[in-house]
Amino acid sequence: MATELAKTYEPRAIEARVTERWLSSGAFAAVPDGRPPERRYVIMMPLPNVTGALHMGHAMDNVMQDLLVRWHRMRGDNTLWQPGTDHAGIATQAVVEKRLFELEGKTRHDIGREELVRRIWAWKDEYQQRIVRQQQQMGCSADWQRQRFTMDEVCSAAVREAFFRLFCDRLIYRGDRLVNWDCQLQTAVADDEVYHEPVAGHFWHLRYPLKDPGPGEPTHVVVATTRPETMLGDTAVACHPDPRAALAASIAAQRDKISAAGAKERAAEEEELARLEARAREQVTGLEQLAALARAGKRVILPLLEREIPLIVDPWAKPELGSGCVKITPAHDPNDYAVWQRHRDQLGILNILNPDGTLNRNAGPYAGLDRFAARERVVADLQARGLIEAIEEREIEIGHSDRSKTPVEPYLSKQWFVRMGDLPGGVTCGRGTAKERHTTGLAQAAIDAVRADWRSPGGLRLSFHPERYAAGYVAWLAEKRDWCISRQLWWGHRIPVWTRVCTGGGEVRAAVDAVPRDAGGALHLWVSDADGQQLTADAVPTDADGSFEVQVCVRSKAAEAAHAAALAAAGFAQDPDVLDTWFSSALWPFSTLGWPNPAAAAVNPGQTRLGGDGGPDSFSYYYPGSCLVTARDIITLWVARMIIMGLYNHGELPFTDCFVHAKILDGKGVTMSKSKGNGIDPAEIIRQYGADAMRYLICDMETGMQDVRLPVQATCPTCQAKVELTDAEHGHTIFTYLCTACHAEFDVLGTMPNVPAASVTSDRFEVGRAFCNKLWNAARFALSNLGQLGFSPLDRSALAAEDRWILSRLQRAISAVDEHLGAYRPAAAVGVARDFFWGELCDWYLELIKPRMRDDSQAPIARQVLAHVLDQVLRLLHPFVPFITEALWEFLREQAPVRGLATPLGDAPLCLHAPWPTVDPGLIDAPLEQELARVQEVIGRLRELRARHDVPPRRELPAAIRGPAERLAVFSRHAGLIRDQARLSALHLGSEAPPLHHAATQVSADLEILLGDVLDPVVERKRLGAVLEKLHKQLEASQKKLANPSFVERAPADVVAGEKTKVAELSAQIASLTTNLAALEG
């Protein structure tokens, strides 16, 4: 039972109560039923990391999803919003390890794998709870009884199954590859986890002595590097095979560039051409000589280590750059690695790094030094020997690990990969299902999915909203780069492969024979050769030489329990690595639903079962889903991989729509983030303004632009002033500011020891709160006027003009909101709803019916229409501002238990389950809408006249309107409204109107509006003069257009006619105003 409607809008009380009602009634639960696939709506929540609290980016993401989910739920779709959190392997382990070190001074090796994992689970439990609470505070209507975590048993089962299938299909392999190595976390990181940052550095030119130079031959070759310590791992020096041709080619290319270049660039490009030409004259002979020496097998002495390395020719050495020669460090540079692959017979590969970033024994006397210390030593030692030719100061883009913020090193190591490229025999998607289909490769399958003419076996296609994001998705996939899925961490899904390293075919045979037989097909075995090629056991002859790995993938946890001991006894060891977080995330659209075995899927106590209870299981009912909502930075990392995994495992897309929303920036246009101190905490906004206010503004900001700026203010802890951070100067660090009022320093991160911390917020959310306040008060007014309202069928003929008008406008609003939401335009949708509610319902309808409300004979019909419109408005606004509408819904149902016009509306105890408004075309009355627009216009003009002449609001004045008879007929029909709203003592229509004293005049289209008894002729004269001037200008412009023969001939007839009407109207207006002006002067 609702208590009495409070006089003021208090979001905190409302939101707490509504949340309780929703959660205790399980209002968001998704239950499979008889509704067909096209009446189902599924959104998989992009899983937040369990590393910390949510920020505004999450708020945007969650609100967008909730908006769609609530809309579809009210439209009658069987709706699932699947919530959950991500174990976020590296990020979480890094945070917990850091805390362990700070609090206890221990590293992970001190406490061991099991203990570390136990602690991370404890951390996860705490933060997941916090995240869920925040999402519930925002109003997220996700099915919390289905909450998942990527390391839950049900998700782990899906990970194992998907891995096993990929492994069997040779789509997962293990190989030596150069990866980005995080020396602090000591793991490989993906390209996407690396960000580039410019760092002040040097460009060193090193001299390597030539071995036994003959007469006329150079004594040194010069190479340049930004990382001199890598020279210890050099295995060659390369020069271009044909420097003369290569230079000629780049000179030609440069000439083309100059002819295409704009004026501003030209000078720089000319300079570059001159440089190339000078090089072609002066250096090419030397380079050709080096190429010749290289072909002759000449060698170079690597200084410091005094190692002989070959001089080779390879086109990677660009004659136009540096010295024209390049040092080759295959184990620590991707390009050099490629060179090594081309010249494997000539040069070796030498890893000089330990996993922790210190140099290993290959670095000779430098072994044990950290890479940066080694850099200094190497430079000093080379300098001492006169082997440094030059040092340039230079800004260098350095790759940093996103998690540890330390520079990554290219590092050669054994890693697991998913093969993204095309395979000779292609790939079977959805094997064993009705949607089985063939594709050339995994990446290609995902690329095809956005092609306009492509359809999945189920008739679906992937589309991006806005469409432009498809291009980036395709471009990324088109590289078809293999995906490194192994991480050298302890936190994550362990790679389910057992390996035994074997030397020679005989040992391979013995190892294979020792693998347990599994009748259920739960084990799959490949023999991997030195290149990572996966061979069947019998493809390796017993007399084969070389090193092999026998790899056994174990399909399930049960199979592992059954066979682990036997595998261990046979000399197999389980891979110590864990999977990239995105591997389990990629399976999210189906791992959460119980795949591969929903009937047997384990869920936590109290959670919804996923199958096995007779009805359809969750996976078959809710897969494929509908829409994925995200910011653009995650399209490649996650969206693309979900598409791939969905297509591969099921032959079907996981969703058809990808809605990419804006990112939220601060007032300077910088991405908000906690670490920059410009981030706003949604919880703080909710505390200050309410969740509905936050949601309202977020919807209003999502206009389809790329980014949204949200100016941020801090509350000065010293003087409590609101400080606009865009205007404030920094204090002694970039995380502190000086108050613009009292000049005291404050800290926005809350981490500075001696500087007081300020809370960061944005006053833009006041708009949302004002909106909610308006809604609250409008509803309060309406409800106080309803009494205990009964229902009786209303005939249209019984309705007053304003009733028919507001109902007609309501139909327009319903239809426009639907259209905008369907096209992913939340700002436009909320704008229509707001304009209807505020601009039409509040500003006009409520005002228009006030007189009727005081009259018992007229009140009942107005009340019933009002209850109906309020009902529809609450439903229409519910997806945007769910709390306040839900709260008001409760009151409305009490005051008016049955609402409707001719027939009662469908009802529900909770607004979130109420049927979505539908358009009744019979209620649309376009001519009446036009009439009322005229009436509003006239009222506006009359009010303007009152304001111009400082007429007190209560004073009633006489007015007159002159104009064409059919127009005046309209005003005659609505004369009462006009008198009321413009506070008139009398309204005279037509030219027969009696003259008004001291009349002020307005002209509007073909009308002349006069307001009598206005006191100050001087003010009016001045104003009329200004208006006349403006009208004359407009008239001239129009007449000029019409005097232009080509305009009259070529412009469409209606445009020309419109221009003529305009001239006529303007002339008439000028005439009447001139007359009035003369009268005032007389």
Add this chain to the structure above:
RNA sequence: AGGCACGUAGCUCAGUGGGAGAGCACUACCUUGACACGGUAGGGGUCCGCAGUUCAAUCCUGCGCGUGCCUACCA
């Protein structure tokens, strides 16, 4: 370097091949029986610059300037 966006009122942003819009801020008046988190009205803009297409350009095309993001590379 390449690609994708963007540049409209003081701020944040809509919008359109034919008379420039909203919200906030600002100004004036109003505490009128829902709401001052409100109402009524008002001021404020070479629609980044230049050229072209067009009868007509803020909108279309090209160039330039500025900003943001993505991708790649820099031995």
